[in-house]
Amino acid sequence: MARILITGGLGFIGSHVAELAVAEGHQVLVFDNLSSGHRSNVSAAVRVLEADLRDAEALDSVIGAFQPDVISHQAAQASVPKSFLNPLEDAEVNVLGTLNLLESARRHGVRRIVMASTGGAIYGEVPDGTVGHVGGPERPSTPYAVSKLAAEHYLAVYSHHHGLVGSVLRYSNVYGERQSASGEAGVVAIFSQSLLRGAPLRINGRFCSGDRGCIRDYVYVGDVARANLLALAGRLAPVFDVGTGVGTDARTLAETLLSGSGMVSQIIGTEPRQGDVQRSVLDGAPLRDALGQVTPLSEGLARTFNWYRQSQETVLS
Known part of the structure; x- marks a missing residue:
């Protein structure tokens, strides 16, 4: 059993990591500023402290008191549009916040940090x-991508010079239960909530309005959580791609969701969105080798939509 501190552990991905860690018998403490996470995302068995990565004193106090064996660093400013609107805040969270974490981990003898990063960006x-x-080629073209890549390099420096073992997980497009419908990364959540409202599914074009849309590599959050637990145990490569290797265009995603949900909706093509990457697919072999099997898109979408439907029914009841 390990003592695991999870930054951003009330968020979409972090809460799944927290729940799986608790289920596997680890002692878990969540550190979260609740900017996008929710206390309801984790069970009462998970201890939560509200604080911000940018508050170095509060962070150091938590790490000093809890004395974690390992840290799962999920907290981030993860919105590409926000990174353009406020690149300073993006860097404060993703670079300076990460440096606060690394410095405190070094001072208190934490042996391993697993950091969530982005393959797509x-x-x-x-x-x-x-x-x-x-x-392979790295083409960061947004403030968000640059800040996450910088954080990766800082982790490598601390690993080399201070003996802090670092692991980086480069996520593709993660989807699943608890994802927010706000922001460009939550397309499955957006589609699910549109279906439940009886609204059409809107596809941003890849080249022009009415085409099949941009291509993404969709990986189920349960598989991402499993990869995190393997990384925390030191069983993955220092930098690891978390993707499926399968590219899915937006129209196929919408059609698969409709088929699995049993719902009917109109699919509307719209103009390409400025700044969108047209195609993003990661190497899927590392994750398949690590997990043995990844969740098929149709199965993951069905689970996700059922969760949103049940959540709506709970609210209305």
């Missing part, structure tokens, strides 16, 4: 017929 535009992968 760091690899940028991935040409047809290829996949983004560790060791």
Whole structure:
């Protein structure tokens, strides 16, 4: 059993990591500023402290008191549009906040940090017929991508010079239960809530209005949580792609969701959105090798939609 501190543990991905860690018998403490997370995302068995990564004194106090064996660093400013609107805040959270964490971990003898990063943003535009992968071209073209890549490099420095073992997980497009419908990363959540409202599903074009839309690599959050637990145990490569290797265009995503939900909705094509990467697909072999099997998109979408439907029924009851 390990003592695990999870930053951002009330958020979409972090809460799944927290719940799985508790289920596996670990002692878990969640550190979260509740900017996007919710206390209801985790069970009462999970201890939660409200604080911000940018508050170095509060962070150091928590790490000093809890004395974690390992840290799962999920907290981030993860919105690409927000990173353009306020690049300073993006860097404050993703770079300076991470440095606060690394410094405190060094001072208190934490042995390992697993950091959530982004393959989709760091690899940028991935040409047809290829996949983004560790060791391949890095094309960060947004403040968010630059800040996450900088945080990766800082972690490598602390690993090399201070003996802090670091692991980086580069996520593709993660979807699943508890994802927010706000923001460009939550397209499955947006589609699910549109279906439940009886609204049409809108597809931003890849090249023009009415085409099949941009291509993404959708990975189920349960698989992402499993990868995190393996990384916390030191069983994954230092930099690891968390993707499926399968590219799915937005229209296929919408059609698959409709088929699995039993719902009927109109699909409307709209103009391409400025700044969207047209194609983002990660190497899927590392995750398949680590997990043995990843969740098929149709199955993950069905689980996700059922969760949103049940959540709506609970609110209305």
